[in-house]
Amino acid sequence: MSDTDIVIIGGGPAGLFAAFYGGMRNASVTLIESLPQLGGQLAALYPEKYIYDIAGFPKVTAKELAERLDEQMRHFPVNVRLNERVLQVNKLAERQFEVVTDRAVHHARAVIITGGIGMFEPRRLEAKNSEAYEENGLHYTVGELRRFEGRKVLISGGGDSAVDWALMLEPIAESVTLVHRRDKFRAHEHSVQKLLESTVLMKTPWEVLGLTGEKHLERALLRNVVTGETEEIAVDDVVVSHGFISAPGPIADWGLEMSGGSIVVDSRMETSIPGIFAAGDITSYPGKLKLIAVGFGEAPTAVNNAKVYIDPSAKLSPGHSSHMQR
Numbered sequence: 118m119s120d121t122d123i124v125i126i127g128g129g130p131a132g133l134f135a136a137f138y139g140g141m142r143n144a145s146v147t148l149i150e151s152l153p154q155l156g157g158q159l160a161a162l163y164p165e166k167y168i169y170d171i172a173g174f175p176k177v178t179a180k181e182l183a184e185r186l187d188e189q190m191r192h193f194p195v196n197v198r199l200n201e202r203v204l205q206v207n208k209l210a211e212r213q214f215e216v217v218t219d220r221a222v223h224h225a226r227a228v229i230i231t232g233g234i235g236m237f238e239p240r241r242l243e244a245k246n247s248e249a250y251e252e253n254g255l256h257y258t259v260g261e262l263r264r265f266e267g268r269k270v271l272i273s274g275g276g277d278s279a280v281d282w283a284l285m286l287e288p289i290a291e292s293v294t295l296v297h298r299r300d301k302f303r304a305h306e307h308s309v310q311k312l313l314e315s316t317v318l319m320k321t322p323w324e325v326l327g328l329t330g331e332k333h334l335e336r337a338l339l340r341n342v343v344t345g346e347t348e349e350i351a352v353d354d355v356v357v358s359h360g361f362i363s364a365p366g367p368i369a370d371w372g373l374e375m376s377g378g379s380i381v382v383d384s385r386m387e388t389s390i391p392g393i394f395a396a397g398d399i400t401s402y403p404g405k406l407k408l409i410a411v412g413f414g415e416a417p418t419a420v421n422n423a424k425v426y427i428d429p430s431a432k433l434s435p436g437h438s439s440h441m442q443r
């Protein structure tokens with residue numbers, strides 16, 4: 118249980134930056150994240166990919182950006198709660214909210230929802246025995262590249278992530294085989310061109326039928342989806358990049374006005390319930406863009422307006438951070 122000024126739901130880039138900004142406004146902050154790590158999509162879905170559209174960073178990996186946001190947030194004593202899923206938010210009175218999770222009940226004077234694309238999970242590989250090898254050779258995210266050093270890697274998928282992972286792993290792994298059930302890849306032309314020039318072995322239009330191996334993964338059975346021809350290849354790791362299934366999860370049941378699975382907010386980033394604010398991918402308003410840079414703007418707007426909601430005598434403007442002594 119905690120009793121804080123602001124409870125932030127979701128530890129993605131918008132939530133991390135909001136938590137930092139809460140500290141800037143002298144607000145006590147509890148940040149609740151359902152995953153075992155901070156960073157949201159950056160850390161969970163594409164940690165090793167480069168991001169090119171963050172102001173001030175010509176190029177930064179998603180993992181590094183998540184780490185920098187974490188470091189920036191730690192300027193302040195934010196109460197970070199990982200592996201904790203928010204199930205319900207109840208407004209008891211003005212400036213009195215109850216945030217119910219699967220582990221505790223938190224009390225807050227304002228709430229900011231930064232739940233992104235909600236509880237997300239990867240679309241599973243539909244192949245024989247695949248469940249038996251999860252986290253034992255079968256991966257849904259690449260994570261640390263080093264763990265693939267000198268290994269025979271098979272990547273299943275045909276989108277940007279599959280192609281990018283194939284290119285990133287090529288210089289590290291012993292071999293990389295990219296299996297895609299269609300003839301054409303749904304990836305940037307530039308990446309596909311690099312793929313054609315690389316040593317990545319492309320198997321199209323093929324699919325993974327099953328996995329075998331005694332104590333750990335040893336072989337993958339492949340099938341040509343047009344001819345029906347089958348082939349078994351030796352593998353140490355299979356990386357599946359078939360996209361993600363996401364749902365707003367419990368957020369849709371909190372009585373907030375929603376639009377197409379997102380939370381409707383006004384120009385103060387306030388939801389239809391006064392005192393509950395939102396920022397990042399989860400928000401909806403005319404002209405909304407689901408970009409990290411946009412979430413970085415929405416987070417301070419939400420926090421500063423939450424500050425005024427908590428203390429109507431407070432100024433909306435935080436002043437300039439360059440005047441802070443830290």
Ligand SMILES: Cc1cc2nc3c(=O)[nH]c(=O)nc-3n(C[C@H](O)[C@H](O)[C@H](O)COP(=O)(O)OP(=O)(O)OC[C@H]3O[C@@H](n4cnc5c(N)ncnc54)[C@H](O)[C@@H]3O)c2cc1C
Binds near residue numbers: 156158201233366367
């Ligand atoms: C492959 C890929 C590449 C991308 N590249 C770019 C790019 O180059 N540039 C760019 O601007 N954007 C990019 N994006 C999009 C970008 O990652 C998102 O816009 C950004 O992550 C949104 O941040 P967020 O904090 O709003 O939400 P998220 O990153 O989705 O984080 C939300 C967090 O909230 C948590 N959560 C949800 N519900 C609950 C709950 N009930 N209780 C507790 N925790 C909860 C989730 O577990 C998650 O960690 C990319 C996305 C992908 C998938």
